[in-house]
Amino acid sequence: MKTYKIATIPGDGIGKEVVPAGREVLEAVAASSGLRFEFEDFGWGGDWFRAHGEMMPANGLEALKGKDAILFGSAGDPHIPDHVTLWGLRLKICQGFDQYANVRPTRILRGIDAPLKRCGPDDLNWVIVRENSEGEYSGVGGRVHQGHPIEAATDVSIMTRVGVERILRYAFQLAQSRPRKQLTVVTKSNAQRHAMVMWDEIAAEVAAGFPDVHWDKELVDAMTARMVNKPATLDTIVATNLHADILSDLAAALAGSLGIAPTGNIDPERRYPSMFEPIHGSAFDIMGKGLANPVGTFWSVVMLLEHLGEHAAAQRVMAAIEQVTADPQLHTRDLGGRATTAQVTQAVCALVAGSAQRKAA
Ligand code: NAD
Ligand code: K
Ligand code: MN
Secondary structure, three states: OEEEEEEEEEOOHHHHHHHHHHHHHHHHHHOOOEEEEEEOOOOOOHHHHHHHHOOOOOHHHHHHHOOOOEEEOOOOOOOOHHHHHHHHHHHHHHHEEEEEEEEEEOOOOOOOOOOOOOOOOOHHHEEEEEEEEOOOEEEEEEEEEOOOOOEEEEEEEEOOOOOHHHHHHHHHHHHHHOOEEEEEEEEHHHHHHOHOOOOOOHHHEEEEEEEEEEEEEEEEEHOOOOOOOHHHHEEEEEOHHHHHHHHHHHHHHOOOOOOEEEEEEEOOOOOOOOEEEEEEOOOOOOOOOOOOOOOHHHHHHHHHHHOOOOOOHHHHHHHHHHHOOHHHHHOOOHHOEEEOHHHHHHHHHHHHHHHHHHHHH
């Protein structure tokens, strides 16, 4: 029996509700297939910080190294500054394992009332590729003369040729693997005249190796309008760490809810485990109430299974998700419904188990 080692890191807030739900779905997959998952749960995050003064132990990456994949929830605690929680946990793992490609599929799932007028499911089917290792989130910078009138601060955006080239290559390859073979490269090369101009140049160089991919360029500000006004003109999208961070939350909202959207922090070279998570955060306003939409985590489980090469299992979970979103009785509050996290989870697990039984019958 094929066994995969999965690390679960619920983190904070509703991460503690949706990650156990994601694990239940993987258990339903295991119970109804030839796969086995060996889970190890890591209680890192805000509670760990209060007890130990850090978000995860110094040797935490060592403990994760031998895993086949990581299912993550959220880092963010109402009583700890956001930059401490983010840098102390999620970014530590992303950067420590050089998960340089952050991949965010966006579609309007069946039954979801998306806010875009005149836009149906076929008009919005994107994958956003976010540079996930450098750029605006390099962590380089500082503050001087704190509290004085001459105070100054910098966050230096570092873009390297190696870093830019590898993310563009990944994006071109991904675009090539999708039916439309289309890529939009997003920059701000009119105003940011150094690194962004380099992006455009490297994009043209990499594009030469992908003659079958249709690609175009868009400035990030114009891109927000294009996403709203002409969603069908987009397919695969690649952008910097900051730009894609913002664009992908917009994409998630356009597709119906932040609670649905998944992401993978991927090491394309497979030197280290990749990490899958819903794109949302800790959602302080609803935590502990059973209101969290677990669909973003379930879709992340689909990405995790795809990454492991378990395509049949991934398809089964995705079909179960879409059957559940198609039913308004199973919509959580963010989708205008009244279902709880547990009800949605039970429904998806039952469908995953049922689809396996039907297949076997
Ligand atoms: P958020 O995603 O936590 O919440 C934004 C809004 O969306 C809230 O109204 C919330 O209730 C709603 N929402 C989010 N996920 C939902 C779900 N699954 N079901 C239903 N509603 C959902 O973003 P925020 O409020 O900006 O951040 C809160 C904390 O989370 C901060 O500490 C932030 O730093 C952290 N955060 C962490 C990550 C991460 O770990 N990857 C990502 C984003 C934010
Ligand atoms: K998250
Ligand atoms: Mn974000």
